[in-house]
Amino acid sequence: MKDTTSNDLADVPKIDEMLCFSIYSASHAFNQLYRPLLDELELTYPQFLVMTALWARDDRTVKDLGETLFLDSSTLTPLLKRLENVGLVTRNRNPDDERQVLLRLTEKGLALKSRASYVFDCIGKAVGLDAEAVSKIRGTIASLRDNIKKDKHES
Amino acid sequence: MKDTTSNDLADVPKIDEMLCFSIYSASHAFNQLYRPLLDELELTYPQFLVMTALWARDDRTVKDLGETLFLDSSTLTPLLKRLENVGLVTRNRNPDDERQVLLRLTEKGLALKSRASYVFDCIGKAVGLDAEAVSKIRGTIASLRDNIKKDKHES
DNA sequence: AGCGATTTATTTGTACGCGATCTAACTATG
């Protein structure tokens, strides 16, 4: 006799049919693609993203950086301390508001930007898509992300 | 006099123009979307992916599971031990090849599949795209991932 | 059969991510 309380046949998707898994695995793939390149700069991939954000805009607070990267201070504080320890950034309380910590690139941190160009070139080649295709995919994924985050706020 | 050795003007992209960042941040967004749903099942998001893979195919080795998820045993072993500790899977050496560990779902692990259906439904609604759109994006990201991983092997 | 090379999983160490909690500093309101 068949046990009808068993749920073996419950209908769940296969892992490679899941949108979230494609993103999860692509995220790891990028990490692995970056790693050997970033080893040269003695940076991790998240550290490199932080540096990239700071190259675009310097002299900003941890909160501000966090809003750019969608990361909070419990992730950023230890990471930024590591960047400070290797002399790439400085962290100083804002005299006008002692709650805030202002981040600034050092000379060394700024200088690293030129070596980073090479990394971006390599990644671009590895991805192997033209600018238009990259832009389209990026836009699609960014909207998806923003959609998901909005939903979270609404509920 | 201007210091021409300075590389302030080196040409690097902004963070939100980077394809890798869209994926990085979307990956975190999915994690955050899943978290409250998976709290009910007392699973983390990676644990849920492992369970999903096992619901599709049971009685397989750690290596085999790792190839499905693109994760290696140093990530999976501790995660699987946690699933074993809560009684969702069993881990036993394969008598025919003692190097391998065979993973099997317990009754409890199988039973969880029905409750997972609800999670998939919620995620589907939050993503808010029709099946065709999801399929297209998923395919694009998966090819991108496979492309990157292939490059890595070739170099 | 013997033994070096390979394969599978585990262990170890480092660095994220992030919820939860804490502390110090600022703001608002009476």
Place this chain on the structure above:
DNA sequence: CATAGTTAGATCGCGTACAAATAAATCGCT
């Protein structure tokens, strides 16, 4: 101007990720 409430960062704990090193089992080759 007092103080409750809010805000910005830091800290803690847990669970990934993953490289590197280790251990045990199997394979391949002679």
